[in-house]
Amino acid sequence: MTTLIQSPTKTVELSAVDGLAQLSFLIHDVLSARASRYGLSMSQTRLLGALRDRAPSVNELAVLLELDKSSVSGLISRAEERGLVERVPSPDDGRAVVVRLTKRGRSQVRKVAADFEADAVSLLSLLSYKDASALASLISRLLAAHAEAHGVDLFA
């Protein structure tokens, strides 16, 4: 599948596959540039994001982030040194710890999320409102169909 598109100087054919890949890299770059303004790597940002609505154990975090528990342990330690998260002994299990955002961590993740929201809105505003709405709707349906096809509930 290819699509004819207009640039100011020429009309080119961009395959749907290339488009998907380029869009993915573009979003990734925007997000990681925003995070780095707060001195955060993508990994640190994902960690903080995963803690926004939860106070999970290290194991639960490892599942959420799809990383080995040792990798997560390191991420937590570096975030802890920077005062962004804290480890609390689990009340239920003497072996486990609960990881949660500090006040500072919560503030950081809120700022990054707000900035990224603004970036994404400004990106989408390159299209007309009608086109942006259509794009958002199609993406949502694609994600829903993919989650469905893989037995994953994106919206748990």
Add this chain to the structure above:
Amino acid sequence: MTTLIQSPTKTVELSAVDGLAQLSFLIHDVLSARASRYGLSMSQTRLLGALRDRAPSVNELAVLLELDKSSVSGLISRAEERGLVERVPSPDDGRAVVVRLTKRGRSQVRKVAADFEADAVSLLSLLSYKDASALASLISRLLAAHAEAHGVDLFA
């Protein structure tokens, strides 16, 4: 901007911003899973991809990949050890080298690209042909508008 979407069990609101981010991560994961079947990291894959139609100098590669030249030098060295690329003295400049794919590197990058193409097609086929075409077209226009807004010529 939010969009109502249907999952088999519920209707949820997914913001356009969340949709963009999730789509980006999904594509990234698909691509990196494909690359890793050939023992390639994303960085190595990007390097090989950048060499598909070019035999650039280290400096030119650094600009293309938006990395420091020392980072690129390391990427090249590791790819060279694995027989995927080679360094050739530049005919024009005694200080420079030209980096190019070996036969093996070319074969690898072709396979990864073909696999990813298949992945992307199968992802898009979760939508109707009409919707997939519309999505591809909107993404293309968004990318073109972004390139235009940033004075970058995506299609050089």
Add this chain to the structure above:
DNA sequence: TATTGTTATACTCTATAACTATA
């Protein structure tokens, strides 16, 4: 002097394996 590329060094991120403490 300026530029091209490599190397030395340091840090983040990731995984595997070995370890401890608890269940």
Add this chain to the structure above:
DNA sequence: TATAGTTATAGAGTATAACAATA
């Protein structure tokens, strides 16, 4: 024994700074 988490270790990836060779 099994599980939760940490630590030791190794390697990729990245950047900065110092360097050698060439322009």
